[in-house]
């Protein structure tokens with residue numbers, strides 16, 4: 167059983183929530199499916215996607231209070247979100263803020279994203295729920311990290327586990343086919359983080375069904 171986290175980013179297609187939620191909710195799979203909707207669409211996903219596990223794309227370390235413009239993790243939790251991505255390559259934040267968020271949001275599952283093995287090692291030492299390594303140059307490329315840079319998956323997983331063996335090791339960037347998924351798991355990853363292949367698929371439900379056959 168592996169984790170498959172579907173980051174919807176802010177692609178225009180990601181706002182077709184009913185289609186995407188159905189695509190996920192109707193899968194019969196042993197894998198752990200997670201959906202990360204955009205912030206503007208989060209309340210709608212929470213209202214319509216009760217049977218789907220939801221993670222935010224970003225949260226701030228503060229809870230409720232006078233924090234104008236912030237995304238309080240506690241507000242996302244109240245909406246029904248189980249956790250959040252953090253420090254995605256498209257939404258980088260300082261490491262001290264990542265640590266603070268992990269410490270403050272103990273009842274929230276944080277998937278801390280790392281661009282490199284070095285960064286993955288640092289983030290794993292903060293003890294998030296998971297660390298996802300994604301080489302930025304492969305994001306959205308359609309060329310999977312497991313194919314283009316298998317050593318990053320292998321060494322990255324080792325580095326995460328060495329820093330903290332309780333942290334789940336995920337990989338992402340360009341993951342597009344069930345072979346990419348299978349290869350990622352073979353190389354030691356406990357799951358994948360992916361976006362464009364799912365969001366932009368003509369038929370996301372069918373695409374996911376095939377993908378999960380890995």
Ligand code: G3P
Nearest residue numbers: 173305306340360361362
């Ligand atoms: O968060 C997942 C993402 O950055 C990878 O994007 O489109 O290469 O699957 P994509």
